[in-house]
Amino acid sequence: xxxxxxxxxxxxxxxxxxxxxxxxxxxxxxxxxxxxxxxxxxxxxxxxxxxxxxxxxxxxxxxxxxxxxxxxxxxxxxxxxxxxxxxxxxxxxxxxxxxxxxxxxxxxxxxxxxxxxxxxxxxxxxxxxxxxxxxxxxxxxxxxxxxxxxxxxxxxxxxxxxxxxxxxxxxxxxxxxxxxxxxxxxxxxxxxxxxxxxxxxxxxxxxxxxxxxxxxxxxxxxxxxxxxxxxxxxxxxxxxxxxxxxxxxxxxxxxxxxxxxxxxxxxxxxxxxxxxxxxxxxxxxxxxxxxxxxxxxxxxxxxxxxx
Amino acid sequence: xxxxxxxxxxxxxxxxxxxxxxxxxxxxxxxxxxxxxxxxxxxxxxxxxxxxxxxxxxxxxxxxxxxxxxxxxxxxxxxxxxxxxxxxxxxxxxxxxxxxxxxxxxxxxxxxxxxxxxxxxxxxxxxxxxxxxxxxxxxxxxxxxxxxxxxxxxxxxxxxxxxxxxxxxxxxxxxxxxxxxxxxxxxxxxxxxxxxxxxxxxxxxxxxxxxxxxxxxxxxxxxxxxxxxxxxxxxxxxxxxxxxxxxxxxxxxxxxxxxxxxxxxxxxxxxxxxxxxxxxxxxxxxxxxxxxxxxxxxxxxxxxxxxxxxxxxxxxxxxxxxx
Numbered sequence: 001x002x003x004x005x006x007x008x009x010x011x012x013x014x015x016x017x018x019x020x021x022x023x024x025x026x027x028x029x030x031x032x033x034x035x036x037x038x039x040x041x042x043x044x045x046x047x048x049x050x051x052x053x054x055x056x057x058x059x060x061x062x063x064x065x066x067x068x069x070x071x072x073x074x075x076x077x078x079x080x081x082x083x084x085x086x087x088x089x090x091x092x093x094x095x096x097x098x099x100x101x102x103x104x105x106x107x108x109x110x111x112x113x114x115x116x117x118x119x120x121x122x123x124x125x126x127x128x129x130x131x132x133x134x135x136x137x138x139x140x141x142x143x144x145x146x147x148x149x150x151x152x153x154x155x156x157x158x159x160x161x162x163x164x165x166x167x168x169x170x171x172x173x174x175x176x177x178x179x180x181x182x183x184x185x186x187x188x189x190x191x192x193x194x195x196x197x198x199x200x201x202x203x204x205x206x207x208x209x210x211x212x213x214x215x216x217x218x219x220x221x222x223x224x225x226x227x228x229x230x231x232x233x234x235x236x237x238x239x240x241x242x243x244x245x246x247x248x249x250x251x252x253x254x255x256x257x258x259x260x261x262x263x264x265x266x267x268x269x270x271x272x273x274x275x276x277x278x279x280x281x282x283x284x285x286x287x288x289x290x291x292x293x294x295x296x297x298x299x300x301x302x303x304x305x306x307x
Numbered sequence: 308x309x310x311x312x313x314x315x316x317x318x319x320x321x322x323x324x325x326x327x328x329x330x331x332x333x334x335x336x337x338x339x340x341x342x343x344x345x346x347x348x349x350x351x352x353x354x355x356x357x358x359x360x361x362x363x364x365x366x367x368x369x370x371x372x373x374x375x376x377x378x379x380x381x382x383x384x385x386x387x388x389x390x391x392x393x394x395x396x397x398x399x400x401x402x403x404x405x406x407x408x409x410x411x412x413x414x415x416x417x418x419x420x421x422x423x424x425x426x427x428x429x430x431x432x433x434x435x436x437x438x439x440x441x442x443x444x445x446x447x448x449x450x451x452x453x454x455x456x457x458x459x460x461x462x463x464x465x466x467x468x469x470x471x472x473x474x475x476x477x478x479x480x481x482x483x484x485x486x487x488x489x490x491x492x493x494x495x496x497x498x499x500x501x502x503x504x505x506x507x508x509x510x511x512x513x514x515x516x517x518x519x520x521x522x523x524x525x526x527x528x529x530x531x532x533x534x535x536x537x538x539x540x541x542x543x544x545x546x547x548x549x550x551x552x553x554x555x556x557x558x559x560x561x562x563x564x565x566x567x568x569x570x571x572x573x574x575x576x577x578x579x580x581x582x583x584x585x586x587x588x589x590x591x592x593x594x595x596x597x598x599x600x601x602x603x604x605x606x607x608x609x610x611x612x613x614x615x616x617x618x619x620x621x622x623x624x625x626x627x628x629x630x
Contacts, residue, residue, distance in 0.1 A: 015435075021525045022434025026442065029427040029500065032490020033445055040460035041452075047459065061467070106354070109347055122616050123355045129550050129608050130362070139361045139601075196357050204623050249451065257453045266560070269459045277459050285456040292451060 047278035054272070070275040074283070078276070081264070085284060088259040089291070092252060095195065096295075098188050099251050100244060103199040107206030108236070128200035198254065202247045209243035210236070241303045248295055256288045369393070369598040376591050392599035399580050400573050402603060409553065409570040410607065412481055417548040419488045421541060424496055428503025428540075429529055433515070443504075449497030454557060461487075462561050483562045494551055494558065499544045506540035507533065539622035546612065546619045553608050574600050 012020070023030070048071070051064040074081050110121055130139055172182055188195070213236065221231045256262065261284045269277035321327050363383065368376070370388040375381045396402070431443055454461070465483040467474045477483050487493050491500065514536070518528045534541070559569050566572040577600045578593050587593055612619075 018434055019436035022430045022436035022439070025430030025434065025525075025529070026427045028423050028489065029491030029496070030442065032487065032492040033449070036461070036464065036487060036490060036492045037449060037457070040457035040464060043460035043463065044457055047463075109351065112347075114344075114347070118617065120351055120355065121620055122613070123358055125616070125620070126358055126362070126612075128547075129554070129612055130605070139365070193357055196354060204620075207620075208623050253451055253453055257455050262455045262458075266455075266458055269462070274459060281456045281459065285452055289451065 044278050044282055047274055048282050050275050052274040054274075066275065070279045071283075074276060074279045081280060084260050084264050085287070088256075088261040088284070089287060092255040092259065092288075093291070094184070094187065095191065095198065095255055096248065096251055098191065098195050099199045099202060100247055102195055103202035103247065104206050104240070104244070106199070106203050107210055108232075110203070111207055111210045124203055125200050127197045130197075198251070201250060201254075205243060205247055205250070206240060209240045213239045241299070245296055245299050245303060248299065249292060252288065252292050252295070256284070259284075365598045365601055368595060369602050371595050373589075373592055376595055392595050393603070395581060395585070396577065396596055396599040396603055399584065400570070400577055400600060400603065401567075402570075405567060405570050405573055406607065408568055412484075412568060413549055413553045416484055416488050416493065416552050417545055419485065420493055420496060420499055420548045420552075421544060423489060423491045423493075424499035424544065425503045425534065425537065425541070426529070427491055427500045428505075429507050429533060431500070431504045432507035433512075446497050446500050446504075449492075450495075450501060454492075454494070458557070458561055465562055478563045479565050480562075481564065481568060484558045484564075487558075494555055495547070499548065502544055503537070503540055506537060510536060542615060542618050542622040546615050549611055550608055570604055574604050 049065060049067060051066045051069075053062045053064070054060070055062075106124065110117065110124065172185075173179070217235050217239070218231065221235050226234065261280065265277050265280035265284070268280060367383045367385065369392050370390070371381070371385045372387045372389040372391070374387060375385040378386070427446075431439065431446075461483075465477040465486075468477045468483075469475055477486075484493065488496065510533070514532060515528055518532050523532070554571065556571065558564065559572055564572060566576060574597075578597050581587060581596050582593055
């Protein structure tokens with residue numbers, strides 16, 4: 001009798017049981033997220049206000065509360081923080097449109113049927129495998145070696161590189177192209193290897209997006225007499241617009257994790273400047289998130305959601 | 308004169324006839340198609356070269372003998388190829404045992420990722436619970452704010468791991484990675500959860516309803532019915548996870564993981580070790596050993612990728628990775 005009453009009191013309705021099951025599935029992640037992720041973010045905030053000293057011998061830790069001294073130091077007296085931060089953000093903003101355009105272009109190319117498509121796809125996704133920091137140096141060196149042929153010394157590479165590039169710059173300058181446009185294009189050409197390397201995942205995402213466009217839309221466009229060019233702009237681009245946003249987020253995050261500013265933060269804490277390192281991480285992340293929010297907001301206004 | 312006029316008239320008629328126009332447009336189309344194909348082939352071959360060039364460069368120079376490396380006439384194809392670089396690299400990297408350990412580590416982490424991330428994804432896709440929107444927003448936050456941001460707090464967390472006075476130093480072991488992955492905070496876990504969520508959302512609900520009617524509980528449904536149906540998403544996540552975990556330097560550096568556990572860490576010290584043990588001063592020659600080491604390190608992931616790539620790309624297309 002007693003137990004039966006207890007049972008009745010704790011009996012949950014269907015919805016509550018469902019909620020409990022749902023929580024049981026996400027539980028490991030939820031614990032980890034709260035303990036490690038949120039915990040570490042809070043710690044990061046704390047560290048940015050502290051000066052931490054760790055005794056090298058005993059490993060004991062000593063915290064001194066210094067208010068906003070670390071922020072002041074980072075923005076006024078640190079030698080390279082502001083420069084590295086601006087250059088990292090600028091690099092990211094320059095690479096972003098290039099990577100998006102390039103990966104969309106390649107996805108459109110690879111989405112058609114042609115001979116050897118499987119092989120070409122396998123090659124195009126190779127950069128995902130090779131994007132390792134461990135072998136990064138070797139790959140960069142090999143790229144330099146292969147693009148300049150037998151030139152073996154760095155001086156030689158620089159020479160052959162600058163001669164040809166400056167010639168073409170002058171050529172286009174004589175055609176009265178605006179210098180800012182010219183610089184951007186030249187910069188993009190110089191970065192082509194890094195852009196190709198940085199767009200493996202984006203190509204995959206765009207191919208998946210292209211595959212998910214219903215074929216009936218293309219049939220309608222054909223019946224209405226649209227040319228291939230019009231179909232691209234009126235069907236394909238609007239349909240992949242939401243995925244452009246996804247790719248923008250992925251690209252910005254990817255560029256940020258490999259940027260100099262993250263390397264600087266890691267370098268700083270390895271030199272025992274813990275508080276300063278926390279400030280670097282915090283500032284750069286906040287700035288990146290703000291930029292990301294702005295871009296996504298602007299793109300979202302133009303996006304069209306099919307479903 | 309009349310004859311000429313007649314002929315011109317005939318010619319005009321022929322030109323205006325449907326058959327002629329049809330042929331003309333067909334010919335134009337073939338030319339257009341051919342030019343487009345040529346353009347596409349040029350672009351594809353060009354980009355493929357940019358991607359493959361460094362790989363070709365590394366592989367070829369790893370076979371260079373010392374004479375080849377000094378000879379300015381030698382480019383890409385060695386005159387007197389040697390496999391000495393490989394024997395040395397295998398010997399000094401302790402290749403097979405360490406590779407085995409690295410693969411075990413990578414495989415273990417990947418299995419954990421698959422389990423935890425698919426569970427979370429299934430929970431988000433199929434159950435309604437309070438605060439669901441907030442938690443899913445947190446997944447997006449995890450994708451947007453990378454682990455690099457909290458690198459230093461993570462370092463401290465595992466440097467002094469524990470509660471109260473029971474504190475241990477977990478650095479130089481594989482524990483931090485396993486603990487973080489088991490709690491859904493591993494390398495790019497947010498992205499994997501997102502992929503699984505999108506995939507499970509796309510599966511028809513009828514299967515589970517049938518299972519429910521037949522009396523299967525939610526865990527049985529998840530393990531025995533949903534997971535076998537989720538192979539596209541599993542393959543996608545598995546390939547990403549294996550490749551990124553194997554190549555990862557973030558956890559390795561943050562937690563100072565030992566070179567006896569990770570082949571990529573061993574590669575970092577390879578040049579110094581060979582320079583010391585074999586008394587080699589020439590940087591150019593040391594570089595050749597390093598190239599051989601890079602090839603050895605990359606072989607396993609390339610093999611895994613080649614085996615899984617077809618299913619991987621199909622999986623990406625079918626797994627609704629893009630939502």
